[in-house]
Amino acid sequence: MKARTFLFLLASIAVGDAVAQVNALPPTRHILVYGDAQARAIPDRFKITLNFESVNLDPDAARRSVEANVQKVLEQLRSAGVPDNEIVATSLSIDSKERYDEKTEEEVFVGTEVSRTLTARFSSQKELETFLAGIKTSRELTISDVSTQLSDEPALRAALREKTIASSREKADVIAKAYGARISGIYSVSDVAPQFDYGIRAGTWPQTFDWIDTFGERGRTLDRIQVAGAREAAPNAATSLQTGYVTFQDKIYTVFLLAD
Template identity: 25%
Template sequence: MKLKAIVLASVFTLGLPSFALAASEPEGPHITTSGNATIKAAPDMATLNIQVNERAKDAAQAKKQVDERVAKYFAFLKENGVVKEDIDAANIRTQPNYEYDKKAERSVINGYTATRTVNVKIKKLEQLNTLLDGALAAGLNEINNVEFGVNNPEQYKTKAREVAIKNAIDQATSVAKGFGADLGAVYSVSYRAPEATPYPIAQVRMDAMALKAQAPAAVQETYEQQSIEFKDYVDVVFELKRTK
């Protein structure tokens, strides 16, 4: 998997107090830098969100029909190597359907709809189309979205942090040298931990009937595997030494 690092950094002060970090700065000559990094990764996994709806005269029958379709898809997933731990389909909802009775001049129940959602984690992207086709064949009639991600996000978080730290050091070293000084010891570090989900997730929403009508080649083109970004930031205060 290829990695691409985009690095941005800015120098806030050189031997001057910063109001934002005044409490964490030394009295002597110093430099404050901010290292930023963005690591881009190509997705290698995806999560499917699929829904099935069934209507029937009574709620029990609607639920039964939905459960049968989900069970059929479960069997298909098992045949294709998807483990139970990567499937979530525990939720189900039933609700009455109403129509207006002109004679009674009121709304009356004319049946029930059962809805069940299935989330499937796909750890091998080459299975994506196959598992989508299997969902449609099993009667799961609405594909809500496809969320792309990576199987091991921690390696990218670590890489982003390392690049941000290196960037702060490189910027501080370069600027200090330009002013005839050497970088001294680290006086303080202010680390801004990234968010729990530090990257935008590419999403695709598809209508089941439209998906069925497309040729396999056209279906593949609907999935744009956008780069996923992992960001990190760090502020560092270095002491300065005069160049001998």
Template identity: 30%
Template sequence: MAEEQSGVTVVGVGVVRVPTTEAAVRLLVERREPQPGAAMREAAAVVAAALEVLRSAGVPDKDVRTAAVSVSPNKVWADEHEQIQGYDAQQRLHVRVTDLDVLDQLLGGLVDRCGTALQIDDLSLSGEPTAAARSLARRQAIEDAREKASDYAEFTGRTLGRAESVDETPDAQRPLPPPRGRMAMAAAASMPIAQGEDTTTVTVRVHWQFE
């Protein structure tokens, strides 16, 4: 018979605040024209103008990615059957901005050049944790786990011994933000951007021995 394991396994969490260092901007270019080719050409012209603005603001080409391109008929129901009333051409751009000081200038430039043909699907700020921040979060996670294990030892009349194993849970991928109502660029550019702070979280699973 296997020897019964003596001890308790607990989960500890450490959370450290870090300054925001970059912005992720999701842009949508959309044009509607009577013919699909015309819609594509008009959308391409808007995208080209947006790329010029991004380069002028110092955003490198590697931080700009086309996420999707589509052309589809705009169908409406009339006279008891579907009718095509033009074609919608779309291109979605994902932009990474690492210099937050240029964010207002960047949005304003897109407004001036692209107008309502370009919209913001989402803008989010995040921070990249330093090695020191991750180390502090790990320390807090272990201390959190020790406090929980000490409680269990006390409540069961045992003495807490040494930690026998420690597993760090990989960071979970952050969920994508839910779809929001699209904002015209002119409206977004007039809004001040509050940088605030982000957080880095470390989760550990620790087995503590009872003496």
């Protein structure tokens, strides 16, 4: 009896949550709009991930090999201008290494595998290229990833959120006036697309606006915002890495209450 009661309560809670999501709209007149912002910025930080690995029947020999490679790379990173606080290394990982023998159809012990991972962040593309020009990869030293970052990303995202909020308000004002109404208040705000009886879900909302640079041309407008960075002058010779734009997006869903 208790078990049935418990299951009934769980089912009731689940149904209640589903109903709350579907009926997340006010019973009075309202308008639901989404505000969105998109900005492109030139990354000014470059992060690289290096992997060190050695397999040997002698575990200590494998450890010494990994440590030697790590120390060598650390010297190269410092020579390339990377400060110590921008370098992070994991602890040693030790495990057995096996390979599959197709003839015997068995796993064959190869030795002890010692591994370690190191990440470093460069403050310029030039520093990264200097480092790459001097490093030699091998079976025991590999590069698994090079990614771009933006040093002032938190500030950029905060600015995008302000533009997103302004965008939702402007859209609501325009639509309300077109139908002879006005905005009287806000019912709810969320950065997650609601699910409701309209039949619209997160995946079917219209595409975001493309916020493009317009400074100095037609002036600033609400849905066209400039976010630019400083690009170094291109050298005469072709470079091995090309810095592209990184796109940042923000979207918010707001339910506004309407009045005559």
